[in-house]
Amino acid sequence: MKFTEFIETIKLAGESMRGNKMRSFLAALGVVIGISFVILTGWIISGLDNALEETINLIGQDMIYIDKWDWTGGKNWKLYEARKDITLKQAEEFCSRMKGAELAVPLVRKWSVTIKAGNDSYDGISALGTRYSYSQTPAASIQEGRFFSIFEDQINTNVIVLGSKVAETLFPEGNVLEKIIIIRGQKFEVIGTVKKQGTMLMDFVDNQVFMPVGAFMDVFGGQMLRSAEVGIKVGNMDNIDEIREEARGIMREIRNLQYYQDDDFSLNETKAFEETVASLRAYVWGIGIGLTMLSFIVGIIGIMNIMFVSVAERTREIGIRKAIGAKKASILMQFIVESAALCFFGAVISFVLCSTVIFLAATFLPKVWEATSFLKPVMPFQFLILGSVVSIIVGILAGLIPAMRAAKLDPVDSLRYE
Amino acid sequence: MDSEIIIEIEHIAKIYEMGVEQVFAIRDISLTLRRNEYIAIMGPSGSGKSTLMNIIGCLDTPTFGKYHFNKMAVEEMTDDELAQIRNKEIGFVFQTFNLLPRATALKNVELPLVYGGYSSSAREEIAIKTLEHVGLADRMMHKPNELSGGQRQRVAIARALVTNPSIILADEPTGNLDTKTGEEIMKLFNDLWKQGNTIIIVTHEEDIAKHAHRIIRLRDGLVERDEINTSPIEW
Numbered sequence A: 001m002k003f004t005e006f007i008e009t010i011k012l013a014g015e016s017m018r019g020n021k022m023r024s025f026l027a028a029l030g031v032v033i034g035i036s037f038v039i040l041t042g043w044i045i046s047g048l049d050n051a052l053e054e055t056i057n058l059i060g061q062d063m064i065y066i067d068k069w070d071w072t073g074g075k076n077w078k079l080y081e082a083r084k085d086i087t088l089k090q091a092e093e094f095c096s097r098m099k100g101a102e103l104a105v106p107l108v109r110k111w112s113v114t115i116k117a118g119n120d121s122y123d124g125i126s127a128l129g130t131r132y133s134y135s136q137t138p139a140a141s142i143q144e145g146r147f148f149s150i151f152e153d154q155i156n157t158n159v160i161v162l163g164s165k166v167a168e169t170l171f172p173e174g175n176v177l178e179k180i181i182i183i184r185g186q187k188f189e190v191i192g193t194v195k196k197q198g199t200m201l202m203d204f205v206d207n208q209v210f211m212p213v214g215a216f217m218d219v220f221g222g223q224m225l226r227s228a229e230v231g232i233k234v235g236n237m238d239n240i241d242e243i244r245e246e247a248r249g250i251m252r253e254i255r256n257l258q259y260y261q262d263d264d265f266s267l268n269e270t271k272a273f274e275e276t277v278a279s280l281r282a283y284v285w286g287i288g289i290g291l292t293m294l295s296f297i298v299g300i301i302g303i304m305n306i307m308f309v310s311v312a313e314r315t316r317e318i319g320i321r322k323a324i325g326a327k328k329a330s331i332l333m334q335f336i337v338e339s340a341a342l343c344f345f346g347a348v349i350s351f352v353l354c355s356t357v358i359f360l361a362a363t364f365l366p367k368v369w370e371a372t373s374f375l376k377p378v379m380p381f382q383f384l385i386l387g388s389v390v391s392i393i394v395g396i397l398a399g400l401i402p403a404m405r406a407a408k409l410d411p412v413d414s415l416r417y418e
Numbered sequence B: 001m002d003s004e005i006i007i008e009i010e011h012i013a014k015i016y017e018m019g020v021e022q023v024f025a026i027r028d029i030s031l032t033l034r035r036n037e038y039i040a041i042m043g044p045s046g047s048g049k050s051t052l053m054n055i056i057g058c059l060d061t062p063t064f065g066k067y068h069f070n071k072m073a074v075e076e077m078t079d080d081e082l083a084q085i086r087n088k089e090i091g092f093v094f095q096t097f098n099l100l101p102r103a104t105a106l107k108n109v110e111l112p113l114v115y116g117g118y119s120s121s122a123r124e125e126i127a128i129k130t131l132e133h134v135g136l137a138d139r140m141m142h143k144p145n146e147l148s149g150g151q152r153q154r155v156a157i158a159r160a161l162v163t164n165p166s167i168i169l170a171d172e173p174t175g176n177l178d179t180k181t182g183e184e185i186m187k188l189f190n191d192l193w194k195q196g197n198t199i200i201i202v203t204h205e206e207d208i209a210k211h212a213h214r215i216i217r218l219r220d221g222l223v224e225r226d227e228i229n230t231s232p233i234e235w
């Protein structure tokens, strides 16, 4: 078949679809739904991947956090709860003994803190006491102002660095620096803010405030505190395995563990999030692929059916074409191209549909449901290509048998057909 | 009048199986046709005229017998080779016109050239010339339902002519037309014959057949008479 004939075949498919708009649309509906599932699944997955990457960047790929809690272990929470708390003293001892790492800082945390600024108050904040050197970790990337200094740290100055959401809420008009806030009756001077960096997996980070650990103990010391943590910055990633083992050894000594006892603390790394996301990903793919397959099967049956009808309706036309010299391959191609065009048309509809859904969902859904804030209003480009290719393949598959029937028609019989 | 032989049919038969019954559409026909002949095939309904036309036009193949078209053995050809012969060597004109309803006159006439692999500009040029030739220059962009019966048949004739075939086969081309329009179409065939075309027309009307130079009468799938028309109507 010559190229110019192929061009005519494509034009013909377009005309045929225009001639039967409603029917074409209904026939393509299964494909529209199928391609939409592919695109939306891909979109959610790419959102998850983004969230994962952001989280990893936020925590830092080269960070190890020693914690009583294991960040991935939802199921075993009873086991972790039974562990003795890590005291601030243990954490500080660890930090002074940990030599191989670039940095090791203790972290103490208090949830559900209330902050007052003037007449406003804001609660549900997580307060973090740490050392000046925590500023070297990605979690403390400064937006405005500065982190507290070694000097302020050592003399327990009441200075505070605010997470982005805390700053926005308390000081919507800006000018955060040098403002005074009050926590449990004590005054703190705001010296900086941290970049907005919350992600789906760690949405609380923008709701944190940072202060010198000494100042933290002054304010919250008498209270029930959460188990302390240690943040370790590995520095050179080549050494992460040795540093992990060094950290484990030091911590076991500090916690007085015998050789036969299991660790009563966890070494948390960004890998934990990768695992969480991997299982989420598999889950989404599973649903996506299942629904996609289902709608493609429905779609193929629908298109095939319409193509059989189309072949029957155009029996006489096929006879005419054969009488004036159309070969089997030409007729075959005509109907396959028509079927493929029908499916591609379905894909285009679904592109438009999905763009709308993606835009609306990413814009409005996170406002009512925070957990969906990982969704981005971007149509994943590679899925446009994938969707187009898949739709054309589906069209070819669905059109094959009807087209073969058309190609095989006897010209004399077809010409007699009424 | 010993011009070159185009069609040579030897003892062909065509049998249709109708359940257990066998219908002999053609029992035993032998024919020789030469270039630039103008032939009418006559006979009562069911005598096998259309079947013979379809076989001559390579649209159908005989159950028995030999058929040579331009010295090529048709019974040995594949479907695609037959399609190619139909495309390049044969021009069909039907009683019911058989135009594509959604395509313009021009597009209908271009169609054989599409399957002949012509470029779109060449197609258009040739098709326009052919439509002018049959007197439809001003109706090229009309669809069949916007044309009269006579005009439709002219489009169909243009489509048959457009590939410059060896032979034009017309199965009752005036059957759906009134007498006056039919006469006009017959005049067109006469012109085409004068220009060197080979023409076979199936008809059951004596008035139509009188235009031809040779009249073949069929009955029950056999040739009843094959005679020269010594006084064809001419314009």
Ligand SMILES: Nc1ncnc2c1ncn2[C@@H]1O[C@H](COP(=O)(O)OP(=O)(O)O)[C@@H](O)[C@H]1O
Pocket (backbone or CB within 6 Å): B016, B017, B018, B023, B024, B025, B043, B044, B045, B046, B047, B048, B049, B050, B051, B052
């Ligand atoms: N496809 C077919 N199946 C069965 N019988 C057929 C078929 N085509 C033609 N016939 C039979 O063959 C005979 C000749 O038909 P046809 O060539 O159409 O005659 P004509 O054109 O002279 O009227 C008729 O009896 C017709 O019924």
Ligand SMILES: [Mg+2]
Pocket (backbone or CB within 6 Å): B049, B050, B051
């Ligand atoms: Mg007939």
